[in-house]
Amino acid sequence: MRQAGFTLLEMIVVLALLGLVTAMVVPSMLRGIDSWRRQAAMDGLLDQIRALPGVARASGKTVVIDDKTLASTAAPLQIEAGWTLAAPVPMTVAGSGVCSGGEVTVGNAYGTRSIKIAAPFCDPVVVP
Numbered sequence: 001m002r003q004a005g006f007t008l009l010e011m012i013v014v015l016a017l018l019g020l021v022t023a024m025v026v027p028s029m030l031r032g033i034d035s036w037r038r039q040a041a042m043d044g045l046l047d048q049i050r051a052l053p054g055v056a057r058a059s060g061k062t063v064v065i066d067d068k069t070l071a072s073t074a075a076p077l078q079i080e081a082g083w084t085l086a087a088p089v090p091m092t093v094a095g096s097g098v099c100s101g102g103e104v105t106v107g108n109a110y111g112t113r114s115i116k117i118a119a120p121f122c123d124p125v126v127v128p
Contacts, residue, residue: 038108041080042126045106048077049117049124053097065102066090083108091117 055076056063063076066087070077079085084107091102101119105112114127 038110041083041108042106042113045077045079045085045104046115046124046126049104049115049122052076052093052122053099056093056095057097060095062095063093064090065092065104077104079106084112091122093122 052063052065065076067090069075070085070087075085077085084105086105086107087102088105089101089103091104092100094100098120099117099122102117104115104117104124106115107113116125116127117123118125
């Protein structure tokens with residue numbers, strides 16, 4: 001009389017196939033997660049740029065974005081560690097919330113992108 005079940009060879013084949021599929025899928029998933037993190041950091045920076053007119057109106061003071069203010073400890077724009085921020089074209093947001101326009105470059109290990117900031121509402125546009 002035969003007992004129901006799997007042979008050792010069948011189990012080894014199934015485990016080998018699972019290992020092969022996992023080895024193919026995991027690197028793709030990790031790249032996807034890294035891509036999502038980079039996009040989240042960029043989205044956060046764009047939100048901070050869009051919020052600059054409100055920050056200037058709330059404080060009643062002019063907000064200046066240039067390399068000097070970005071290097072300070074209380075910079076108006078913040079981004080995660082491992083990223084760089086620079087302002088090749090400085091911008092000013094008056095206490096009334098009117099933006100003069102400008103440009104911010106953001107970079108990480110994968111490259112650098114420019115963000116053009118359009119006057120008068122500080123609308124950021126990412127330049128590829």
